[in-house]
Amino acid sequence: MADTDISADGRxxxxxxxxxxxxxxxxxxxxxxxxxxxxxxxxxxxxxxxxAHDLSEQLGTxxxxxxxxxxxxxxxxxxxxGCGINNKVGSRKNVFCLLTVENLCAKRSQVAGQxxxxxxxTGNEAASAGHxxxxxxxxxxxxxxxxxxxxxxxISIQIWKxxxxxxxxxxxxxxxxxxxxxxxxxxxxxxxxxxxEILLYYGEPSPYSISQEIYIDLxxxxxxxxxxxxxxxxxxxxxxxxxxxxxxxxxxxLNRGTGFLFPTDATTLTIPSSASRAISVGAYDARxxxxxxxxxxxxxxxxxxxxxxxxxxxxxxxxxxxxGGYAAFTGTSFATPFVTGSAALLMEWGIVxxxxxxxxxxKVKAYLRRGAKKVPGFDEYPNEEVxxxxxxxxxxxxxx
Numbered sequence: 001m002a003d004t005d006i007s008a009d010g011r012x013x014x015x016x017x018x019x020x021x022x023x024x025x026x027x028x029x030x031x032x033x034x035x036x037x038x039x040x041x042x043x044x045x046x047x048x049x050x051x052a053h054d055l056s057e058q059l060g061t062x063x064x065x066x067x068x069x070x071x072x073x074x075x076x077x078x079x080x081x082g083c084g085i086n087n088k089v090g091s092r093k094n095v096f097c098l099l100t101v102e103n104l105c106a107k108r109s110q111v112a113g114q115x116x117x118x119x120x121x122t123g124n125e126a127a128s129a130g131h132x133x134x135x136x137x138x139x140x141x142x143x144x145x146x147x148x149x150x151x152x153x154x155i156s157i158q159i160w161k162x163x164x165x166x167x168x169x170x171x172x173x174x175x176x177x178x179x180x181x182x183x184x185x186x187x188x189x190x191x192x193x194x195x196x197e198i199l200l201y202y203g204e205p206s207p208y209s210i211s212q213e214i215y216i217d218l219x220x221x222x223x224x225x226x227x228x229x230x231x232x233x234x235x236x237x238x239x240x241x242x243x244x245x246x247x248x249x250x251x252x253x254l255n256r257g258t259g260f261l262f263p264t265d266a267t268t269l270t271i272p273s274s275a276s277r278a279i280s281v282g283a284y285d286a287r288x289x290x291x292x293x294x295x296x297x298x299x300x301x302x303x304x305x306x307x308x309x310x311x312x313x314x315x316x317x318x319x320x321x322x323x324g325g326y327a328a329f330t331g332t333s334f335a336t337p338f339v340t341g342s343a344a345l346l347m348e349w350g351i352v353x354x355x356x357x358x359x360x361x362x363k364v365k366a367y368l369r370r371g372a373k374k375v376p377g378f379d380e381y382p383n384e385e386v387x388x389x390x391x392x393x394x395x396x397x398x399x400x
Contacts, residue, residue, distance in 0.1 A: 119278070119343060121282075121283075121314075121333050122269050123295075124283075125250070126297050130248040130260070131248070131260070131267070132262060132263050133246065134244060135243050135244070138236055138237075139236055139237070141236065145261040146230045155248065155254070156249055159245070160211055160247075165238070172230065174230060179198065182200055184237075185202060186203070187202065195222060196218055200216050267300070269298055274298075276303075277361075277362065280307045280309050281310065281312055282308035282310070282311040282387065283311055285314075286313035286315070289390075295314065297385055309388060310387045314331060317334040342396065345393055346364055346367055346393070356398075369387070371391075371396025372395075373390045375389055
């Protein structure tokens with residue numbers, strides 16, 4: 001069913017009003033590596049939802065390439081009442097999108113009806129070279145090597161650290177020319193090394209976070225960045241925890257081979273899957289019962305919260321294609337609908353059939369976690385790769 005079948009108030013044709021339906025989800029991956037348009041809904045006809053998430057606008061000149069800068073407030077609630085959202089928006093740095101999801105979950109009484117659960121994929125970045133992390137000691141120095149391949153038009157780097165840690169940054173180009181250490185003064189700093197312009201921005205904590213985000217943009221003076229091994233040097237002053245995380249843009253916007261030389265796969269959840277009240281979904285291969293190595297891993301960075309909650313089939317999943325026909329797709333975006341549908345079935349069993357009128361929200365997550373099956377190769381649960389295990393709807397329904 002396409003979203004054109006939904007009228008302005010979110011109702012489906014009255015003939016199907018008593019059936020559970022899923023509205024089509026349309027994804028167009030743009031230059032920022034996220035969904036440009038999302039329209040998803042589930043419900044039982046008269047209790048239907050349509051959520052539109054439009055990221056089609058282009059960023060203005062000089063804005064950072066961060067979908068978070070224009071994601072907040074882009075959820076347009078057409079109608080919602082007793083529903084689940086299967087969210088395919090994945091970003092490594094979309095903080096505002098995370099806050100939007102948290103706020104919709106926490107303040108669902110303030111919108112038309114009630115959002116009952118969010119199912120969000122953990123992203124496909126664990127096997128990429130777009131994330132690295134480490135710990136720096138007081139008065140120490142840490143060097144991170146970044147490979148830039150030929151014809152890379154630009155690149156942005158994000159560093160997350162505790163604001164209590166004092167770190168100055170130097171940048172060394174492939175020829176050995178160094179800029180820095182740049183004093184940690186809040187705000188932008190601009191430099192030029194050869195044919196590359198560098199924007200370094202020391203951020204500040206926000207009303208929602210005690211962490212500090214540091215941006216580095218490498219921009220070519222002409223067409224492309226200088227290829228080779230760049231080095232980012234972190235020079236420590238006063239250190240409390242010393243933990244840092246570094247991110248590149250999504251793998252699908254980087255040239256093959258561009259990435260950190262020593263990446264780490266831990267804490268590779270894409271936002272907003274790290275939202276506490278979301279049902280966060282990773283992927284496994286249902287053909288071999290093996291964990292999918294690309295699936296974003298937890299736990300969360302500061303709170304060490306269990307994410308993903310569970311995993312579902314996400315490798316070579318056969319589904320319909322635009323214009324007709326079928327094709328196999330891979331990714332957590334294709335694992336998430338399995339969990340969304342299972343959660344809807346749980347709610348039908350509980351609410352519609354009268355077995356549990358309060359089966360929504362965190363209760364849905366708790367049932368799915370308890371019913372999850374073990375994945376071969378993992379002995380300890382929950383864990384960073386598969387959370388509480390593989391989706392099993394039958395085992396998630398409580399025995400009464």
